[in-house]
Structures are given as structure tokens and as C-alpha cells.
Amino acid sequence: MTMTPIAIPKRTQSARLENWSRAFYRFRQSWLSIVGLAIVVLLVVIAIFAPWIVPYPEHVVGGTNTGARFQPPSANAWFGTNALGQDMFSLVLVGSQVSLFSGLAVVFIAIVVGTAVGAIAGYFGGWVDEVLMRITDLLLTIPSLILAMAVAAALGTGVWNMIIAISITWWPAYARLVRGEVIVKKEEQFVVAAHALGANWLRILGKHILPNIVSPIVIKASLDMGFAILTVASLGFVGIGVKPPTPEWGTLLSGARSYMPDYWWTAVAPGIAIFLAVLAFNLLGDGLRDVLDPKARR
């Protein structure tokens, strides 16, 4: 075999940049994921800038206008007003802050803790697995609302306590999922190959196993984002978590229940917001799967 002189291809982009642009190429292949991404970005932008862009900032911090109770949607108040005469549009916009943030935080903590525990249990097996999984099973049996109430009773109410309380009951599901996936992937040839190359367990888990099980995690997470937002809302309803006047989608929705169906707009606005957020995260999850799993579709 003759040796050809070696010509390294000229690369204008660095390898990392190129990887990103490839990833985005695969993401772009489905317009639905673009829609999902767009909505998520929009929601995040709104959440960040809400206090400055809302028409009635005073309503957000508790100001009322009882003279204008239950106004239907109009040019003045796009989503109408509620029982206290507060502008629903302003409330929903600012409400995205708590809802999105606590939803994200819950899912994020659950993923980090759950993945770490599940990956270690699945990879090492044996007694490590036994111990970690017994703990996991135990926590899985506790209903999250009850635990959250207990935590609230013990530590007091507040956004962070609520987030931690929900996360404690959420991570075991991720741990179970990840453990199962890791056990299957562990037997795969390319993992064995990495082992034979001399990779240590951190590299094998981090570089070979976890990237290959990202899709089920991401899919679960994108679904969970919606549930998380709803759970935060239910906690708000039972009086744990966010205290009024700080607006939050779930509390807004629960508060509107007693005025249905006459003053439907008070429920519609936060309802649509929750719906949009859940949908957008699902679409985004689908798109991410395409990026993360090049084999799955294209």
C-alpha cells in the first residue's frame, strides 16, 4: 500500500464549533422542534423581563383595583381582570417566573441526583446497587405532596423548601430509569471497547454510557417539566410554597376555580400559559432527541 502525503483538511471552524453546527443541523430537520425551542426561548425571555414589560406592575406586587373587578378581556386588560381587579395579563407574565424557575429547578435537581445515583448503582452493581436502590424504593413510596407538606411543616414554607421537597420525591424515578439503561448499555461492545482502551470508570460512564442514554432522560424531563409546573401549582393551592401576592400560574388557576364559568378568562389565561409551556417543552424534547441520538431518525 502506497503512502499518500497527508493533507489535513483546512478547517475554518474549530471542531467544537463544527459539532455544534452539526447538532443544530439535525435539530433544524424538524420544524416542530424549532417551534418548541422558539416558545421556550420566548417564555424564558418573558420570565426574565416580565417586571419591566407588564402594563400594570403595581398589580404584580399586590396592588388591587376593586373598582374594575371581573372585567372581560379588552384593549385595556388583554386577558381581563380578576376578583381583585388585577390585570390577568400582568399576573400571568410575571407568574412565569416562579413557575418556570421552580419547574426547571425541580427537574434539574431530580436529574442530577437521580442520574448520579442510578448510574453508580447500575455500573457497579453488587451491594452498592442493593443499598442505593433500597433507598430509592423507599423514597418512591412516599407521595410527593405529603412529603412536601411535611417538609413545609418542618422547614417552613417558601419557594426553595418547596423545590427541595418535590425534588426529594422526584429523583428516585430518574435513578430507576438511569440504572436500567446503564445496565443494558454496560454490556454493549463499544463500552467494552472503551474499557479495553484503558478508559477509567468515570470516562466510560460520562463519555460512553450517559451520552447514549440521554434520550430517555431528556424525554422524561421534558414531560416532567409540565408535571413539575403543575405540582408547584398544587402546592401553591394547598398553601405551601409561594405566598400571595407573588403570582404563580398554578395559584392563579386554582384561584379562578370558584368563578367558573362566568368569569372564564381568569382561568383561561393561566391555563393557556401552562399548556403552552408543557407543549413547548415536549416539542423541544423531541428536537433534542434528534440531536442527541443521530441514529434514531435521520
Place this chain on the structure above:
Amino acid sequence: MALLDIKNLNLAMRSYEGETQILHGIDLKIERGEIWGMVGETGSGKSLTGLSVSRLIASPPGRYLAGSIEFQGRDVLKATDKEMRMLRGRHIGMIFQDPTTNLNPAFRIGTQLVDVALHAGHADPSVLGLGAGASRGDFKKAAKRVAVEMLEKVGIPKAADRIDDYPHQFSGGMRQRVLIAMAMIGKPDLLIADEPTTALDVSVQAQILRLIHDLVAERNIGVLLITHNLGIVAQICSHVAVMFRGRILEAGKVNDVLKRPSHSYTQALLNSVPTVHTKRGELMGLSGAMRETSA
């Protein structure tokens, strides 16, 4: 009407760099009773041709620019998904090139075989040796029996004991044989075998070739056998097509093509097989000029 008639098949695959045409006008006609060998350089599009027949190339990235694939007179490129599922389970048997990815690591070998047998059995109970009115229990029992039978046929010793093993407990060659068994369960009219014996030792290979040969003799089916082994082609195939960079360079009766190749690439392939007399380091690959143009 030919069993399989591929006419002017043009396929492009899309990737990040853009779309590349992979198949440039493939023509191939397979009659019942014929065993077609398909040889050619790696990456020339043999597998993609085979996959196209069962329409297993997703689009995107795949896109057919022109051409048709008629199976028993019907164009599979235009068939509905439901029709395709019927064809795949029952009339077209596929043996894939990669044994591991086509077995689910999480399920027992037996479970996967029984699934295939049940799928074929629901389409046509006679595959399992049952009448139309058979009960669920009968189906299950028959499917299990057929699964064990097929495993034995492809030469897995003590098949009944190993049916509860997981894929990773089988050697590479044994996994390959499981796939062969899967493809044969449905008693297809057309068998597409993509390198079915590359992972097998010569004695098991001979056994599998015998199995394919007997299937053709008994049931008058057609076979497309993709392989790198010219010995196999010479032994079992009635016809052979030589592929190079997405084109069929020459096709015809085995005796004609292998004995009097009309194309220099075919000759180069024949020269690349080491014989008893070849000295180490002196094996001829492609000539320099041909490598320039090859992948």
C-alpha cells in the same frame, strides 16, 4: 413477471455535507429459483440496495431520485406502510449485515424468535403448521416449537436449552445464526441475505449455504446474497452482480463473470484473494489508478 425487478434505482443519502447520490441506476432482475450473488467494494451501496427492497431506508436521509423496485409486480417504493409490514414479515426475508444491533439486548433470544414466528403466523397460520381456527395457546406453542426448530436448523447446539439466553451470551457467529433463523421462519419468497456468513466459520458457513440451497430447491424462492467471499459466490450462486461506486459494473451467470470477467475491477477482485502461493506482502489490491477513483 420476475420475482424481483429493480429498474434504474437511484438513491441519494443526505448528511451534514449535503446530499450525495449513492446508487446510480441499479438494474437487477431476480427470478424464482435463482441465487444472485452481489459482490463489490465496501461502501458501494450493496446493503442500501438490499435494504431498499424491503424499504427499510428512512427518508430523510434517504431519497429515491428515480427508479422502481417491483416485487411480484408491485412497486414497493409505492406500497403503503401496512403492505410493507406484510411483505417484510412474510414474503421478503431479510438477514442484516450487523447482528448485534438487530437483536434487542434486553430480551431473550427465544422471546425475539417467538415474536417473529407469531407475526408470520398471524399473517399465514400455515407457517406454524396450524389451521385457520387455531387458538391463541396453539399459536404460542407452535411458535415456540418453530423457534427451537429453526435454531437447530441453523446449527445452534442444544437449541432448546439456549433459547432463554440473552444476546450477549451468544458468540458473534451464534447471533448471526439467530438472525438467519428469524429471516427463515416466515418461509419467504425472496430472501435477502446481507453477508449472512461473514461471522461464521467455514463449516457452519457450509451448513448455512446448504440450508439456503435447499430452501431454493424445495420452495423455489429467489435469493439475493450480498457477500465479499467470491468462494461463496462460486459455490452457491447461479448469477452474480459486481458493484462499484453505486453502479453494477457487470452481471450475469456465475461461470461467465468469474471465469471471463469483462471488467478490470472484477479481475482485480479475483486477484485480491490470497491463494496458497501468494507471498506475504505481495497480495494485489486495487491498482493505483482504480484506488484513485474508489472510496
Place this chain on the structure above:
Amino acid sequence: MSLDIQNVSKIFPGPRQGFFGRGEGFTALDDVSLSIRKGASFGLVGESGSGKTTLTRCILRLESLSAGNILFDGSDIHKLTPLQMRRLRSRLQIVFQDPYASLDPRMTVHDIVAEPLVIHGDVVNMTASRRTERVMELLLQVGLRSEHLFRYPHEFSGGQRQRIGIARALAVNPEFLILDEPTSALDVSVQADVLNLLHRLQVELGLTYFFISHDLGVIRYICDDVAVIYRGRVVEQGPVAAIFDNPQSDYTRMLLDAMPDPDPDRSPFRKIAAV
């Protein structure tokens, strides 16, 4: 540096039965002894399922031994400390049997081939750009092109993937290469190229090969010594020419007879071949 396999046995545990019981184990390797000389090519042939891959896994310490020793340069591989083992892995590389399953589907070809360079960074010591150069060099060596660099494995044919696996194994300049059917997925002309490449590397760098193949023609071409394994036992070993020209065991004779002959006239399936 030679590899000595001494009386190695490997018994896989049987299936679980009840709570504590286990079924009868499966003997994949039974008292196997082989000795591989430095700078030579040692071929291993045998029926599928006879334990060839299991033996390579034992050599790489991916599998524990039930009995016996494997000595690399005189030291027992299965008794090395983790650090020593890591050092050894850079000198001892493998090309896996299945080109589809042995490449991480989430990594680009560049990352796959560069991985051993990264893992053994303390020994190899290359900058990122130098690594990319080395990867390119390797890809060209095995006959792939520069535009393949950032593709994913699923975008390649079986033969192309196998070459990626070979490039990865060569990356850290190992001394000892285990090749588990490295050319079975390749067309014969590329196989010829790869065999010639392996031969050239052996001449230039003094590599030692442990070469598993079902293709007796290839074994005969590339190997100096050969062992025939049957149901986990070595039935015959010795210089290639001696074994092939004068086989002692029935099994070896049967293998040689079953080799498909590229001459259509000598087909045992005459009826069809003559259509």
C-alpha cells in the same frame, strides 16, 4: 515481548436457579495453552462459538479466568495493579469482531480514533491539533478520507466501520495487536490493502499480531503460526504451512475441506451453479 497463555480455562456460570442455586456452568475455554512470539503473527481459527473471542477478552482482562495464567512479557496480566494495567493497555490493542457494535454511536469518527490518544494522554502527550493530525494520518492509512472525519459511525458501511476500528487500534502505536476477524466485513480488495498494511506495519514497527479469522486463506497468507480451537480446546498448533499442508486432526481437515473454492466448477452445489 511475548504472550504466553498457560492452561487457561474459562467457565461461565450457569443460569440462576431459584434463590441461591446456579445451573451447570458453560466451559468456554478448556485448558488452553498458546505461546505467541514477539514480532510474529499468530493465527487462531475455529468454529464459531469455540471461545476465540472469549480468549481475547481474557487476555484484555475483560473477563476473569477460571484457571491458568496469561503472561505478557513475563508478568501475569491478571495480577497487575490498575496503573500497570492501564500502561499495558496502551501497548496492547484490539480490533473488535463486530464493526457495528464496537463504535460509540454518539461519537464522531474523529473522537473515536482520538480516544486512545486522550486516554493515554500522559504517555502520548499530544496537543489537540496534533491529535487531529494523527487521526487524519491514521484514517488515510486505512483508506478513509478526510471528509469522513466528523461523521458518525451509522453513516458508514460495514467495511468502512471496520477500518475505523483498525485506525483506533493503531493510534497509540501498540506493540501487540489482537485482531478479531478484522477483515471479514471488508471486500477482498480492501482486505488485501489492510493485510498489506498490517504486514508493512509489522515489518516497520515489529508488531506482534494475534489474528482471529474464519478465512483460512487469510490466515495462511498473514500468519506464521496457527492454532486450531474446537469447543474451547486447542486441537492443533504449529507453523502455518505444516498445519495446512499436513493437518493432524479431523477437525482441521474438515475445516480445510469446507473452504469455499472460488472456482465455480468445484462447487458441491452443482445443480444450481449450472443453471
